Amino acid sequence: MDWFPLWNSLRIAAAATVITFFLGIFAAYLVCHLPRSVKGICDVILTIPMVLPPTVVGFFLLRLLGPKGVIGSPLLEWFDLRIIMTWQAAIFAVIIVTFPLMYRTTRGAFESFDPNILDAARTLGLSGRYIFWRILLPGCKQGVFAGMILAFARGLGEYGATSMVSGYTPGRTATISTTVYQLWREGNTDLAYRWVFVNLAISFCVLMAVNLMERKRRKP
Amino acid sequence: MDWFPLWNSLRIAAAATVITFFLGIFAAYLVCHLPRSVKGICDVILTIPMVLPPTVVGFFLLRLLGPKGVIGSPLLEWFDLRIIMTWQAAIFAVIIVTFPLMYRTTRGAFESFDPNILDAARTLGLSGRYIFWRILLPGCKQGVFAGMILAFARGLGEYGATSMVSGYTPGRTATISTTVYQLWREGNTDLAYRWVFVNLAISFCVLMAVNLMERKRRKP
Amino acid sequence: NSNTQTDDASNAAASTDPTEVTVFAAASLTESLNQIKEVYESEHPEVELVYNFDSSGTLQTQIEEGAVCDLFISAGQKQMDGLGDLVKSDSRVDLLENTVVLVAPKGAENAPASFEDLANVSSIALGNSDVPVGQYSEEILKYMGLWDGLNADGKITFGSNVKEVTSQVAAAAVDCGIVYRTDAASEPEIEVVATAPAESYSPAIYPAAVLTNAAQAEEAQEFLDYLKTDKAMDVFASVGFSRPDEA
Amino acid sequence: MSIFVDIEKNLDGFRLNMQLEADNIPIALLGASGSGKSMTLRCIAGVEKPDRGKIVIDGQCVFDSEKKINLPPQERGTGLLFQNYALFPTMTVRQNIMCGARRSRKYTCVDALIQQFGLEKLDKRLPSELSGGQQQRVALARILASQPRILMLDEPFSALDAFLRWQVEQQMSEVIESFPGTTILVSHNREEAYRLCQKIAVVQDGKTHGLREKRELFCHPKTQAEAHLVGMENVLDAQQQSDGTIYIPAWNVSFTPQNTVPNVRAVSVSAHAFTLEEPPSDYLTVNGCITRIMHGPTDAIVLITPQQGSGVLHWRTCNTSLQRDQSIRLYLPLDQIHLLTE
Amino acid sequence: MSIFVDIEKNLDGFRLNMQLEADNIPIALLGASGSGKSMTLRCIAGVEKPDRGKIVIDGQCVFDSEKKINLPPQERGTGLLFQNYALFPTMTVRQNIMCGARRSRKYTCVDALIQQFGLEKLDKRLPSELSGGQQQRVALARILASQPRILMLDEPFSALDAFLRWQVEQQMSEVIESFPGTTILVSHNREEAYRLCQKIAVVQDGKTHGLREKRELFCHPKTQAEAHLVGMENVLDAQQQSDGTIYIPAWNVSFTPQNTVPNVRAVSVSAHAFTLEEPPSDYLTVNGCITRIMHGPTDAIVLITPQQGSGVLHWRTCNTSLQRDQSIRLYLPLDQIHLLTE
Numbered sequence A, B: 001m002d003w004f005p006l007w008n009s010l011r012i013a014a015a016a017t018v019i020t021f022f023l024g025i026f027a028a029y030l031v032c033h034l035p036r037s038v039k040g041i042c043d044v045i046l047t048i049p050m051v052l053p054p055t056v057v058g059f060f061l062l063r064l065l066g067p068k069g070v071i072g073s074p075l076l077e078w079f080d081l082r083i084i085m086t087w088q089a090a091i092f093a094v095i096i097v098t099f100p101l102m103y104r105t106t107r108g109a110f111e112s113f114d115p116n117i118l119d120a121a122r123t124l125g126l127s128g129r130y131i132f133w134r135i136l137l138p139g140c141k142q143g144v145f146a147g148m149i150l151a152f153a154r155g156l157g158e159y160g161a162t163s164m165v166s167g168y169t170p171g172r173t174a175t176i177s178t179t180v181y182q183l184w185r186e187g188n189t190d191l192a193y194r195w196v197f198v199n200l201a202i203s204f205c206v207l208m209a210v211n212l213m214e215r216k217r218r219k220p
Numbered sequence C: 001n002s003n004t005q006t007d008d009a010s011n012a013a014a015s016t017d018p019t020e021v022t023v024f025a026a027a028s029l030t031e032s033l034n035q036i037k038e039v040y041e042s043e044h045p046e047v048e049l050v051y052n053f054d055s056s057g058t059l060q061t062q063i064e065e066g067a068v069c070d071l072f073i074s075a076g077q078k079q080m081d082g083l084g085d086l087v088k089s090d091s092r093v094d095l096l097e098n099t100v101v102l103v104a105p106k107g108a109e110n111a112p113a114s115f116e117d118l119a120n121v122s123s124i125a126l127g128n129s130d131v132p133v134g135q136y137s138e139e140i141l142k143y144m145g146l147w148d149g150l151n152a153d154g155k156i157t158f159g160s161n162v163k164e165v166t167s168q169v170a171a172a173a174v175d176c177g178i179v180y181r182t183d184a185a186s187e188p189e190i191e192v193v194a195t196a197p198a199e200s201y202s203p204a205i206y207p208a209a210v211l212t213n214a215a216q217a218e219e220a221q222e223f224l225d226y227l228k229t230d231k232a233m234d235v236f237a238s239v240g241f242s243r244p245d246e247a
Numbered sequence D, E: 001m002s003i004f005v006d007i008e009k010n011l012d013g014f015r016l017n018m019q020l021e022a023d024n025i026p027i028a029l030l031g032a033s034g035s036g037k038s039m040t041l042r043c044i045a046g047v048e049k050p051d052r053g054k055i056v057i058d059g060q061c062v063f064d065s066e067k068k069i070n071l072p073p074q075e076r077g078t079g080l081l082f083q084n085y086a087l088f089p090t091m092t093v094r095q096n097i098m099c100g101a102r103r104s105r106k107y108t109c110v111d112a113l114i115q116q117f118g119l120e121k122l123d124k125r126l127p128s129e130l131s132g133g134q135q136q137r138v139a140l141a142r143i144l145a146s147q148p149r150i151l152m153l154d155e156p157f158s159a160l161d162a163f164l165r166w167q168v169e170q171q172m173s174e175v176i177e178s179f180p181g182t183t184i185l186v187s188h189n190r191e192e193a194y195r196l197c198q199k200i201a202v203v204q205d206g207k208t209h210g211l212r213e214k215r216e217l218f219c220h221p222k223t224q225a226e227a228h229l230v231g232m233e234n235v236l237d238a239q240q241q242s243d244g245t246i247y248i249p250a251w252n253v254s255f256t257p258q259n260t261v262p263n264v265r266a267v268s269v270s271a272h273a274f275t276l277e278e279p280p281s282d283y284l285t286v287n288g289c290i291t292r293i294m295h296g297p298t299d300a301i302v303l304i305t306p307q308q309g310s311g312v313l314h315w316r317t318c319n320t321s322l323q324r325d326q327s328i329r330l331y332l333p334l335d336q337i338h339l340l341t342e
């Protein structure tokens, strides 16, 4: 059993989660502080990637990242970088698909945080940045964490958009989910099941680890 | 333009959301009240459907619901009911795929609810059921709603598992997402885009409506 | 992601990085092409084959959107045709041929015995026009005058890929399905009940061609030529492909 | 250093209309629950925006609706102790107080404050592991660490027990005394307000009649709200007759006030004011029946239903020989009756 | 009807060990902040589970760690007023109170309670739209609507302003009086506790020495905690010499107590106890210098540093001619000195 798909899936999901983490938190914070009128629309737009079938997302992404695309063509021209059909392209796919999960969970947590505490921090002269990083964020730890796990786990299983922009090249871009699919299609069901099991096992471990972490934090 | 896929998608997503809604709330409540030791494992198991690629979920469902399956064969024998390849089968697919979204969002909301309030309710002699339906649930409205929207929106765009268990029979089981995919593969890109737009428009309306509702509730 | 560690003492040429030849191939070729890769790379140490497998339609889209590709092996003429000027027309060859078969769940009682029986089935799974076999299925059913009836009764369910069709048949979710012989071979739960008569559909050809802007056009052409050799064909034949009639 | 406040704010079903002006003296806001005291402090601190008006701190205009000035809370340099403590839930006690010291960068004061407020043993705890009183002390220390220009205390002692209250009040009294700017205290406890502040503004329904010298206020309450707040147990509607006499229906008594005040609407009498013996000066007499006796540690409160009166009379006495349902005659010196105009 | 409590519970860094027993009389728990009063009530109500022990209400055993009995809160019939109100946030004031009435099904009392607590105008509001005091009144009304067998009030008046406090205390006093079961009051205010309850238990560090008759407790505090809680402003370490005399280092004075008590560790003296004139009975003399005068509405608190003493002396007086830094000689009757053993 070649372990490359595992390693590849992990690095894609991890890289995407890190970026989604910051993007999601940032977006949640911005939307919370928008005036009421535009808040709703922004919220909806940021949730949209979740409602589209991943293959459609993949298709649009292919358009964007391809050498003729809005993002792809400058990358190619300036850095001679061809991003599609590489494992890095999958990071973009996973970010887009997992972003709404992170964003929404975080926003929910931000909104249920006691506003008096933020007011108190401001009257104490703490800067907006300090309040955000040291008071709001740790206070919403649970929600932010939940969003992050969901994003990571979802990223690990992402198939539609990933296969569209990264393809399935054994040893290069193969992820667990594209490998499962391919094996399965070949009729190699046993190996496919083994990979499904690996996927489950990792997800289980990740979710379990965060669960324990949460528990420990609550009882320090 | 034949509007059947729209109607079919809506009824599938709606039916699934209703069921997921109750299942998710129920599961969240149960897990919150489990002893610490099993809590983590239950939580992880309930989140697993989210991390599997939808096609894999669809495959397992096909096995379960098919005429030879654990659920499908008694249904066929006793009620002469063939559930697979009908639009109703997609409800199962959507429930499984959207369940973790609903469950996790709800659980987060339950856990951040002031425990003193629940204690107060119990000392007042209110039954567990009353406390749950009239105090905890309304108090966690925002989180529960968020979970519900996410589930509905995700259900509307679900492709992988749905196409596996319901297939794509025009006028019978075609949903927006399977139609988009089919049209697009047939090279009918214009019509495919039109359906993507319909999908976007509906999701936008749903999310917007809930947004407004939330806002109104906060300022009664 | 360098493979320089694979240096073999016997292999002096491998001291420099091998040339990468990118092959986009229909997913149904995964197994056979992976077998061929091992043999080919040991014979041509200067070449490293990089495959990208997916359904032919997806591969077509990826190529259209600018993916780097040297050689394209499609499961259908339509996808190859769709690429137009993107492939070198002089390099295009009909590499393989597949056979269309009617399959049913293993041991099913209400399984049709032949294509003619399809008028009596309650459901049938076909590939959509994106799945190469989908077009042939349509041709066959139209040829037999069954298409309109099945379609009007809503008995046809279209799968977006071969696996969906075979899985649905294997789970007995449908009475039968139409797939390639090669697909049927990979699913133990189904059995072939009939082979479509050759005259009922245009030959199921897998065309291959080198891309116009291929970076390694020469090596790609060399590999394509190799695929046509008997040695490669044996591998293809082992999973059910045949050499197309040189017409 | 000084504070000037003249603001208006409309809330759903409530209208705040506040005028305050004070130099660097400690002042208190006394008012019934829901009268708008907390909201006033929030407007000054800048966490709530008034609809109209002006707020000037130390000559610096921090809010002016006409000039469109609205400084953020960070730049106002106010210290507001929130009624619900508002401690940072993920930080330890020490970190909370450290946060307060960030603005002034005087981290050295943190240890002193921790000691001053008796928090040495708790300094590694999280707020959720503290009792109500402990939380309040941390919040106080945190505010003081931030060295604000103006100190606003929203019921600072409300969760402290008697002994700590006494201790912390003394510390607070020293802090307020040595504090260079204005202190605004919101308190339910009139004695604390009196001891800690020089001037007191009574707040009622979002309005105030301005600051009054505390002695003046306690000796001569002018409105019903003031009478309640300075601790008059008896506040009663009264009718001013055309001949100048005042009739109190609740007690069914009339009297001619010593100095005539126009528009008397009510009167207030301290429960201490009554005597069993005939006083030397002018007085009025109330006959009644004892309906309830509530014993306190030093004296008892006796509730009396006056003969033919519709209300109740509160009398505080050290006499312990009284019985329920006993008839009694009380004397009330006229100079103990405060005439109220509102 | 009665209550019997004998429980133990270990919390992180805190140990609760409570014994209480009372018939249907109102009792009070007085204790410093963080001493475990709220935790005790929570254990009785059943929302917190003790590690060991027994709780019996009205002869019904609701908790027994040995017999593995642990009734859920719903079946205990206790009414607990939470310190932070714990109102149902999505229900209006009226709905909150209605909830309380569900158990007894006596919905008719709801209107009476709304009126009694002055909530008529607020009955359609949500808890978040109420001020602290208003919230507290709703919580009180809700508890009363549920007609519990035992009434537990965790600082019921802490957020009420002076006037309302007075009003609500009277209502409460009537409620407690007419209440057929036991009432347990947790209060920071010793006067309230005294007025409302018959017996008082002083809680310190999770322990109590049992209920004491309130008069007895206030006249003869026996421990430092008790002395603090009954309002003795002066609580000082003392050393019992072998000849029976007691030395107070803080004031640098010695005296021979009138009746000998073994193991005297500290003494307490009320701030009222000192006189400027020589008293008729035995006394001791303290010479000192006035360091601070805090004026209250009726009297002043004077802080005095005794000569050669290391501490401070609190004196409450109505004398207004005192000056800061003035030397002074005070007399303290010996019978005003309470000897404390702990």
Ligand SMILES: Nc1ncnc2c1ncn2[C@@H]1O[C@H](COP(=O)(O)OP(=O)(O)OP(=O)(O)O)[C@@H](O)[C@H]1O
Pocket (backbone or CB within 6 Å): D011, D012, D013, D014, D031, D032, D033, D034, D035, D036, D037, D038, D039, D040, D083, E128, E129, E130, E131, E132, E133, E134, E159, E161
């Ligand atoms: N969001 C709101 N919507 C409507 N009314 C509100 C809102 N917030 C506060 N109020 C009202 O504003 C008034 C003033 O509230 P505030 O908190 O300032 O009272 P307070 O004087 O501090 O009372 P307390 O001493 O009980 O804390 C109250 O009557 C309250 O009901």
Ligand SMILES: Nc1ncnc2c1ncn2[C@@H]1O[C@H](COP(=O)(O)OP(=O)(O)OP(=O)(O)O)[C@@H](O)[C@H]1O
Pocket (backbone or CB within 6 Å): D128, D129, D130, D131, D132, D133, D134, D159, D161, E011, E012, E013, E014, E031, E032, E033, E034, E035, E036, E037, E038, E039, E040, E083
């Ligand atoms: N989860 C916890 N972990 C550790 N210690 C706790 C926890 N909860 C409460 N405590 C401690 O238990 C003690 C008793 O708390 P409790 O709330 O009963 O005090 P209290 O007497 O009601 O005080 P207050 O009058 O301030 O409300 C406190 O010292 C507190 O620090």
Ligand code: MOO
Pocket (backbone or CB within 6 Å): C026, C027, C028, C029, C054, C055, C056, C057, C074, C075, C131, C132, C133, C161, C162
């Ligand atoms: O391998 Mo295909 O292109 O899915 O028939």
Ligand SMILES: [Mg+2]
Pocket (backbone or CB within 6 Å): D037, D038, D039, D083, D154, E131, E132
């Ligand atoms: Mg307030």
Ligand SMILES: [Mg+2]
Pocket (backbone or CB within 6 Å): D131, D132, E037, E038, E039, E083, E154
């Ligand atoms: Mg408490």
